[in-house]
Amino acid sequence: MAAQFMVTHNLDALLERFRRYAEVHGPVRGDDGVVRFSALIPGILPDLSAVRTLLPPKKYLLHPQETILSYTEKDGYQAPEEDVRPLILFGLHPCDLAGINYLDQIFMGDDPDPLYAARRSAQTLIGISCIPDEFCSCHLAISPLKPLSDLFFHHVEGGFAVASSTPRGEELLESAKDILEELNVIIPEDARRFFGQTASMRVRPELDVALPEWQELADRCLGCGACSLCCPTCYCFDVLEFSGLDGCSAERVRRWDNCLFKSHAQVAGGMSFRKDRAERFRYRYRHKYCGFGPLQGIPSCVGCGRCRVVCPAGLDLRPLAMRLEGACRE
Numbered sequence: 001m002a003a004q005f006m007v008t009h010n011l012d013a014l015l016e017r018f019r020r021y022a023e024v025h026g027p028v029r030g031d032d033g034v035v036r037f038s039a040l041i042p043g044i045l046p047d048l049s050a051v052r053t054l055l056p057p058k059k060y061l062l063h064p065q066e067t068i069l070s071y072t073e074k075d076g077y078q079a080p081e082e083d084v085r086p087l088i089l090f091g092l093h094p095c096d097l098a099g100i101n102y103l104d105q106i107f108m109g110d111d112p113d114p115l116y117a118a119r120r121s122a123q124t125l126i127g128i129s130c131i132p133d134e135f136c137s138c139h140l141a142i143s144p145l146k147p148l149s150d151l152f153f154h155h156v157e158g159g160f161a162v163a164s165s166t167p168r169g170e171e172l173l174e175s176a177k178d179i180l181e182e183l184n185v186i187i188p189e190d191a192r193r194f195f196g197q198t199a200s201m202r203v204r205p206e207l208d209v210a211l212p213e214w215q216e217l218a219d220r221c222l223g224c225g226a227c228s229l230c231c232p233t234c235y236c237f238d239v240l241e242f243s244g245l246d247g248c249s250a251e252r253v254r255r256w257d258n259c260l261f262k263s264h265a266q267v268a269g270g271m272s273f274r275k276d277r278a279e280r281f282r283y284r285y286r287h288k289y290c291g292f293g294p295l296q297g298i299p300s301c302v303g304c305g306r307c308r309v310v311c312p313a314g315l316d317l318r319p320l321a322m323r324l325e326g327a328c329r330e
């Protein structure tokens, strides 16, 4: 794969060019030491050494809480009209890009979610290569999801090899051609290893039903939901309706929900599809490693490692996944 070369100290100038097109966001380390995706305003450079942000970029596509329908006596039912502005997301690791690919398949399928689709089409994705740490599992990944990006930066000696893969990425490169060098750098093989993983699981649901490990894991799990909150492919939401105090208006709100919460599978009449924690734990595992619904057979774990970093009980599903992967694979 041929690419252009940019020396590291030109990063600030490059971001300045990108800001002419759109607001640019990337990983920024706060005073508390936590790395979050936030605005790369002039003078703020992304922390490109960070292995992961606290929350994945899904927060730009699915807001933690948002109104999806409102009602007033005068106007009747109204869908929200959001002022969606162009946004460039810079410094996305391949796992997060693959996570966006997964969310696209959920929210941009036959019946696209209008809020998601509007935000997604206004976004330009710029990826960057990274080196996995002990929490990552991208290098062992079983996901067939390709990381989607408009532009991709590969770390190479002294700077970055930059390659575009869409007309939008090409346009951004063109805007910065005076700070790029036409060196036709060859991207090293190991820097490309995250692209185009092809292995996929064959799901055989009967294999994991009676494992004693579910109860052992559930006994240690606190049910806090942090693992799901920080996961780039967890998208469960709840829909709530609130009436206004004036008695003639109302709002329908969508907000992030969590399959580890007891309330998640509760339905009218106090019934629950997954009453105990072991069942909820297994449900999450099945979604992450075997896929379900229209994406059955496509694991949604992209190996970012966030769930392992944040879990206060130190739980790690990888050993169990590997054991079952052998059993699931044909």
Ligand code: SF4
Pocket: 137, 227, 230, 231, 232, 233, 288, 300, 301, 302, 303, 304, 305, 306, 307, 308
């Ligand atoms: S399950 Fe864990 S490692 Fe896999 S994508 Fe979600 S947060 Fe990342």
Ligand code: SF4
Pocket: 220, 221, 222, 223, 224, 225, 226, 227, 228, 260, 310, 311, 312, 313, 314, 315
């Ligand atoms: S982060 Fe750990 S303790 Fe909290 S719900 Fe997830 S597995 Fe359980």
